[in-house]
Amino acid sequence: MTVPMPVPMLDLKRQYAPIHNELLDALSRVLVTQQFILGGEVAAFEKAAAEQLGVSRAFGCSSGTDALWLALAAAGVGSGQAVVTTPFSFFASASSILRAGATPVLADIDPVSFNLSPAAVSAVLDGPRGAEVRAILPVHLYGQCIDWPSFSQIAHERGLTIVEDAAQAWGAEWNGVKAGGLGDIAAFSFYPTKNLSAAGDAGMVTTNSAELAERVTMLRQHGMRRRYYHDELGWNARMDGFQGAVLAVKLKYIGAWNEARRALAARYHALFAKAGLAEAGTCPVQGPVHGIVLPRELPGARHVWHQYVIRAPRRDALREFLAARGIGSEIYYPLPLHQQEALKGLGYAAGDFPEAERAAGEVLALPIFPELREDEQQTVVAAIAEFFS
Ligand SMILES: Cc1ncc(COP(=O)(O)O)c(C=O)c1O
Numbered sequence: 001m002t003v004p005m006p007v008p009m010l011d012l013k014r015q016y017a018p019i020h021n022e023l024l025d026a027l028s029r030v031l032v033t034q035q036f037i038l039g040g041e042v043a044a045f046e047k048a049a050a051e052q053l054g055v056s057r058a059f060g061c062s063s064g065t066d067a068l069w070l071a072l073a074a075a076g077v078g079s080g081q082a083v084v085t086t087p088f089s090f091f092a093s094a095s096s097i098l099r100a101g102a103t104p105v106l107a108d109i110d111p112v113s114f115n116l117s118p119a120a121v122s123a124v125l126d127g128p129r130g131a132e133v134r135a136i137l138p139v140h141l142y143g144q145c146i147d148w149p150s151f152s153q154i155a156h157e158r159g160l161t162i163v164e165d166a167a168q169a170w171g172a173e174w175n176g177v178k179a180g181g182l183g184d185i186a187a188f189s190f191y192p193t194k195n196l197s198a199a200g201d202a203g204m205v206t207t208n209s210a211e212l213a214e215r216v217t218m219l220r221q222h223g224m225r226r227r228y229y230h231d232e233l234g235w236n237a238r239m240d241g242f243q244g245a246v247l248a249v250k251l252k253y254i255g256a257w258n259e260a261r262r263a264l265a266a267r268y269h270a271l272f273a274k275a276g277l278a279e280a281g282t283c284p285v286q287g288p289v290h291g292i293v294l295p296r297e298l299p300g301a302r303h304v305w306h307q308y309v310i311r312a313p314r315r316d317a318l319r320e321f322l323a324a325r326g327i328g329s330e331i332y333y334p335l336p337l338h339q340q341e342a343l344k345g346l347g348y349a350a351g352d353f354p355e356a357e358r359a360a361g362e363v364l365a366l367p368i369f370p371e372l373r374e375d376e377q378q379t380v381v382a383a384i385a386e387f388f389s
Contacts, residue, residue: 004383007367007376009328010193014371015257019249023199026245035241042244046204048251055181055206057213059220060239060247064167064189067203068096070237071185072135074205074215075161077102081134083163084124086116087336087348088356089139093165094337094346096187097137104137104346105129106338108353113298114141114309114363117355118150125158135161140169140179142332142365143195143261143306144297148174148182155183163187167203170196171258173302180206185216190247195261195306196254202243260370261305267374268308268366269294271381277388278310286354289313289362292384307332311362312384319364321387327380330365 016023030041042060050058061067077083079101085093087106094104107120116138125133136155138146146164155162162183166172169179170188180186185207190198205216218225223234272278278292293311297303309332312318322329336356338348350357366380 004325004327005376005379006326007328007372007379009330009365009367010369011371012192012197012369015369019253022249023246026249027242030241030245033241037240038238039241039244041241041248042239045244045248045251048248049204050206052251052254053178053180053206055178056208056210057206057216058180059205059213059216060244061187061203061205061220061237062239063201064187064191064194064203065092065096066235066237067187067189067205068092068137068163068165068167069099069235070216070219071163071187071205071207072096072100072102072137073219073234074207074212075135075163075185077135077161077163080132082129082132083135083137084116084121084133085137085165086139086141086356087338087353088114088333088359089141089165089337090167090333091337091340091342092167093137093139094343102134103132104337104343105133106346106348106353108355109359110147111355111359112296113144113147114359115139115144115146116151118147118154121151121154125154133158133160135163137163137165138183139165139167140172142295142309143169143172143304145169145172145174145179145182145301147298148177148300152182161185166206167191168194168306169304170194171254172304175300181208184209185212190243195258195304196247196250198243199246200240200243202239202247204239257370258304261368262303264368264370264372264377265295265297265303265305265308267377268368268381271377272384275381275385277381277385286358288358292388293362305368307365308368309363309365311359312364313362315362315364318384318387322380322383325383327383328367331360331363332365334360336360
């Protein structure tokens, strides 16, 4: 038996090698200036980031989680209010709402995009909890923007604030407008596995509103407008100089890296089709899938393929089969938020969000990162074909 070639889920060393010298130069500038918190490197990154996203202001933060909290707090979300979000996301999408003193109210996802369903959000807003809702916190999951025209209409008609969770979507667009500039305010994460990644924890808040920008500036520094005079209960949510320096270097390459991800996704599609394994984007409206379902880019969206996530029958057995061959994969996310122990207090139960629960049992993220090679993709698809043969 030939030993199959291992394929990593993510190999950041391949990203690092060609930019090693640039990164060292950038890091040494921080050492020379000794500006370890915010400072010139962070300010330069913020300026370049805002330009790239087409937003008026961008603020470097300590993490994506802190960025979400800051965005909510700046938007005035707090106690006695509710925020609608998705049950199918990373924990921070909901925990940041609780941290801001408000209550997450969940709505189910769209089974094709995995993003918050506008129809489900409208139903929640028309329901008994609708009156408490102050904001919507949609997540651009896996690198694809939410159905922006629908959300924009909902927010406009009902006077709600939109706080984008753009943690997985640097560079993603809806009709040419980049994530981070769609809603009132947005949060990004630069956690090392993200498509734009720091060398540690880091995040960013973006907005086009001068008023919200002023509040973020104040809240990010313990609620101070004047040094040691605290107007509101803010927090320490500042970005490190080293992270700003690293991110400013990577910002120059993220456009090309996202293009590479798009090419990889197109190749996965072609390889799966060639293997006779899937018709792209066919997802049954209800019930378990019978064949692999490939992810789909919605009309209007420019997906950056932060993750390439298929639905698969016998998903857990498939994942074990791949692992035995050294092929990485991941489940984002195995348990919806309404079923998490820590969020029991929200009062939801299994069965409340059937599409999120179905997705949790079927999704499998396959290796995708800009430096992934064609032979590695072929290995992944061949192993999946073998499993289903
Ligand atoms: C959708 C989503 N929201 C929020 C976060 C939180 O970001 P961080 O890990 O930088 O705090 C993440 C990433 O971990 C995420 O994927």
